[in-house]
Amino acid sequence: MITGTKREKAPRIISRAVTTPMIRIGGWSLSVYALLFYLFLYGPIIILIVYSFNDSRFPTQWAGFSLRWYERLFNNRAMGAALRNSLIVTTSSTLISTVIGTMISVAMERYRFKGKTPLDAMLFLPIIIPDIAMAIMLVAFFGLAHMRLGFVTIIISHVAFNISFVAIVVRARLAAIDPRLEEAAADLYANEWQAFWRITFPLLLPGILGGALLAFTLSLDDYVITFFTSGPGSTTLPLRIYGMVKTGITPEVNAISSLMLLASLGLVVLSLWLQGKGE
């Protein structure tokens, strides 16, 4: 009781945001800095999109709104073929790497086996290794294996770098799933196969789809590794675009770039949404 009355009489601690001129200047400069930073980051993208609608051949002048470059793009046969090639490569490599990546994650997260630690560390090598080094390694490997460069080699290469990304995303999801759920399934007469398909897999699905979409995006955008491992007739979209740029930048390139940007962005957003779902 005594402490109660004492506490009431004690001086109240006044907390109020203290603003000095220095802090106000600091606040302003932070806003300006942030604005410049985002301008630097997104300015070129905005210009790219805007000029894809420019009714002029030259990027230096604005001649009014037009969809002619998009129209030309859709009538461009070579571009259509490149898009088809890209879809073949991307879809196959995504499917393969998602299955393998998921299996690796389950093995690494749920089982103990000999040599797990070094394998675990090596799994992330393809993420940190420079693309160019990986490309040269793969070409050397295909040469040794006497493989003709083409779709198969591109797909194998894409699978090689995608597995790690899929594994990271799936594993993060798997780590969040209570292993006791699998034990509960085993306790309720489910063998390991049934426990995986009835319990683990449905809970893991958002992570698997997220990983797959990430793999799809990375595969769709890849230039360096694809350039080294492709052969005649297997030109993908990024390779085709680079070829166009070499003969001079036309707004057609702006148009296809804008579309690819949109597709990648959409996939990334979808991937993040799926990963966040159900958490």
Next chain:
Amino acid sequence: MPQPAVQLINVTKQFGQVVAVDNISLDIEDGEFFSLLGPSGCGKTTTLRMIAGLEVTTMGQILIHGKPMHQTPSFKRPVNTVFQNYALFPHMTIEKNVAFGLEMRGVPKEEIGAQVREALEMVQLPQMAKRRPRQLSGGQQQRIALARALVNRPEVLLLDEPLGALDLKLRKAMQLELKALQSQVGITFVYVTHDQEEALTMSDRIAVMDQGLILQVGAPREIYERPSCRFVADFIGETNFMDGRVTGVDGSNVTVEVDGEVAILATSETPVSVGQEVTVAIRPEKFVLGGVGRVRGRIREVIYIGTDWRYIIQLTSRSEVVARQQNLDPVHSASLRPGEEIGLSWEPYQAMVLTE
């Protein structure tokens, strides 16, 4: 003699160098409510998990109704578990959760529906069938976990601190409910808890564990009234411990001199000899205060806790004891004040001589 529901024979579990369960043997009778009680890390959960088949025994044998379980994986054992945090499948409805075990065993679809409904009615939550686990409160999830296990009519139900996450009031209510449910279904319950009161309330028998060993197995009354060692006496309820030396032995009646100042009349279950160093344990509520008493002490502190009064009494220059008196007569109790000298009495059989 009927076969025990669960039999552990010299069971040991090692995790690397750590011995979690150290060569324990135990018979759990059919239809009994058996508790494994001990502090965290004592090996009680590991023991339960070995019975469930979720851990492999390092050594020893586990038998369920006489059948060795060594080669039987968890999904083939005739036991079901209620997990600590329920482990309900979050992506399934309550109905699907409860049906899971039946489906896995290949029970015909038309029977599953009826059995699930019956199980949900047993835990009084039939209206929750279509909900998801996260839409239920902790207490409700707990009941569903129980229904999900019991619907399979296991030979033994294993419960791993199932009430640990509930608040006190709900926990007390669930204790009684669980006990009632157990006698209703007649299934052997093996219950893991670190809460001594919970174990005393519900169990037919209790095994007290510490550091991978079973220290004592017995009915709640045995464990409380006749603890086998200092750890059990200390872990179950409150106890005064007085270290002293045996000065007289007359059958099971033993006189122990504490601090060379007072002689305590006590009972020993095991033979002791004069001169031996022992510990005498007396529960606070066993003291009778007032009168001449067997010994005299000085009241140091008086604490009022509603149902009881607690007195801290200086017995010798170095030892003090806690005495607890039921709050029957507030006027009398309040008349005992710090500083007063008072007589303490007890029945000699209430003072236990512990040699370990």
